[in-house]
Amino acid sequence: MTEFGSAELMTIGVLARASGLTPSALRFYDDCGLLVPARVDGVTGYRYYRESQCARAVTIRQLRGIGVPLEIISEILAGDVEQAARLLDAHVLELRRQADEAAVVACTIKSSIGNEAAGQTVLSATTLAAAIDQVRSATARTGEIPALAGVLIEASASSLTLTATDRYRLSTRTVAVGRPAADWSLVVDAGDLASIGSWLREAEEVTVAPQTGALVVVAGGIEHRCRTIDDSFPDYRAMLAGLAPVRTRVLVIRDRLLDMTEGYDGTIVFSVEAAELVLSRADGRTERLPVALTGPGIDVAFATTTLSPAIRAALGPEIMLDIAAPDLPVLIRSATDGDLTTLVMPTANPNSKGHKS
Template identity: 90%
Template structure:
């Protein structure tokens, strides 16, 4: 084996066996800068590591094993013990929240499996409350077009779908029902749906059904009626199926991006680079966020923060994905951990060009 100063070097295969990581994973962590070899042979490209790097490799494997994002792992390994402890505690709290959600989903599925025997219908009340919060932020804030102040609620076979749009943003989420239902759809007043959120979170299961001029929601032996809007909702499915091919996918930390948008009412310019997302606000504030990039860099686009921030805030999990087709086409925003919610956000025009809407 090779020596590096007074410390013996080991091959990537030896480190892989000692740490429980694969050689391909070690090469990936080298590319990410998390675990850089002590020496790379210029002629063969072989990577050599110090034996002492095995402890770092094992820690990376353990952190990835509990779903820790790469950017956070880098901070934990930076050497600030207090910061590392806070990041680990925050991640554990997030895992507990996800576990609680998983338990709700499991109860819903178990009730679905037992539907033939029990005759029960409906879905998780907590899931419906979360979906309402995620989707209704995309409703219009004015009554210029009344139907856009509502949420489209659709039942089809074994699913319930909520959709809202203000023409600059579109959010839609589909949830499984306890048992197949007849097809129906209503546009429901977003304010009425918002008002039942706390009531839903105190219940376990909820049923929903159409009625004359209302959506009837029943949970825990009580009933709520949400007013409907008698107008045709835009054909959002045609928009989703007609999206242009994705040119660039950006995986970025949700909280870092939200920090640049939340509470700000101006324009934010995005510049997609090979390893970073460069952000610039009209008030002079800037940030450079590490990203994982699929596709080509070099795309510049801009957003109204008041349009983008709710879309980011509605996504779950520590990381979000931005699917970009072109600077003047809708950007698809999804959580990296929750694929049920789909949000489209229209970039704002650059100076000296006209705005667009979805």
Template identity: 75%
Template sequence: MTGFGSEELITIGVLARASGLTPSALRFYDDCGLLIPARVDGATGYRYYSESQCARAVMIRQLRGIGVPLEAISEVLAGDVGRAEQLLDAHVLELRRRADDAAVVARAIKGTLGDEATAQVALSAATLAAAIEQVRAAAARTDEIPVLAGVLVEAGAGSLTLTATDRYRLSTRTIALRRPVGDWSLVVDAGDLASIGSWLHAVEEVTVAAAEGVLVLAGGGTELRCRTIDEPFPDYRAMLGGLAPVLTRVVVARDKLLEMIESDDDTIVFSVDEAELIVSRHGGHAGRLPAAVTGPGVELAFAPTTLTPAIRAALGPEIMLDIAAPDLPILIRSATDGDLTTLAMPTINPKGQTHDHHNRIAG
């Protein structure tokens, strides 16, 4: 097919084979504005590309292959060589930092290979600090129901899992340990966990163990103890297993979404369309984000104190929003990393009427 001028146009399948990207990825990058087809057939919707766009597609694949976020890719491809080099250098430095963290964990694992299961967990202090920050935001801020002001810490099956819920949000993060670990669990005071953040950032490796009435953490020659709450934690696994079927799935850039919802001023309204997420407040100020959408359009709303911490804590450059209905919890995950899962309950519907206050995630 001949396009504008004399340049031949190629189908999305031909470009996919030439660039190493899948057709679905090319459609996603079209929706994101990174790689817009040279022509779209108005009758069939088929996308056609110029042969010269293959080089751009290959570069997008290479950048995504090393984990560069979508918004950074857009800047790299914008044509400012100096800015592109700055972004790539910063990304490589971040990869090196993460590799150093991985090396610490690997050394700890190699030192314990062949050991029998123990009650003591060894892991990267930076990884634990990040998990605590991501999860504890979902803990209740009052002790009206004491156990909800805590974080459930579970060891076993080669992993450490942290979970918190205030009945309107639920966050759970699993850290793979890849070593034998004895089974134990404690509900730890969320305030105590918050207070050890600076200490965790000052040490490389930390051990975590359960003791009577406390969680014991040791590292860098220092031992700290966090108080526990002696009450049964809600069965969050049953909550996750009992979620309604997903009707609409939205994949969107995390940082761009966070910019739109950071203010705590008013109710946040999501309107999902074919290829975008429209974010507004009851007072106006709509913004539009390109999104990969599967399923029908939907509108739902949130109190900012429920939604914003959940998006802020989410992992990865893109997040996945699984929506069952406007009055049921949405599931928030990384589009590529399943270690952190968050539920957020829409507490106010798009018409501005509050839901029944008993309509909660937990209890």
């Protein structure tokens, strides 16, 4: 028996190492139909791929690395060389923006190498500001549970994770950092974090470190102290691990979905079937969006005050909705990068149809 499990097929782990994609990314591309395994074991659920699929996986990784949307990747891989060239040429301007971002990241990495101060973590200031903005809107507005008015910040050997929840929505974002000397975690007052956003966006790099009663944030020789909350944060990882199995998966253009929710304070009903999502608002506005659907059609409703911030904070041009049932939390995944995860709790659906047969 070889590492491939057979003479022709390779496991998802082998393909991941050969292509440079992570196993989670390969599972995502299977879910959206971009790179479907040659075989899936009916008992274990293990995915197996042909060696010939490695080249396609590498191409997908390269295209996603320069920000090409999933539907454009499908067209590029369709086999029309001239069309592929036109699509890639049209994407060149986006590379300039990404090159600027890469320069900022490189500066951060260079400054963080050799940093041995206990607990200090160095990262891009603009990246931290963006992560704060993406998760802090999920914090609670009341002090009923003190920890929910804060953002849980966890440092590890290579990343910083920010998490917030108000029990109706949960957002967690992970960003890459340099090499902190120790792991640590704090629940930080969300208001204090919001107050340093403008300052962070004007800086190049920032150092964060835990101290008694505070998170110390330093950039450009200026220090800010954000208060911490001495209360236990919910075990969000157990919450994510305990989610019910996904029955319906919807891949949709983020901006079109956001347009239907922004500026509207009410309930919006999602009715999805085949390749179409029908969005209906109580004010009578209806819009039909093309989607990629896996699983049965479903009707599910959301309060826009809960849904809009989750869509607005999502990364990239597409988002994926993983739906278990109309009354269970819906997982919103980023199609660009899996480092931002959001759970949104549905509300009562006036149609009350649930999954469609």
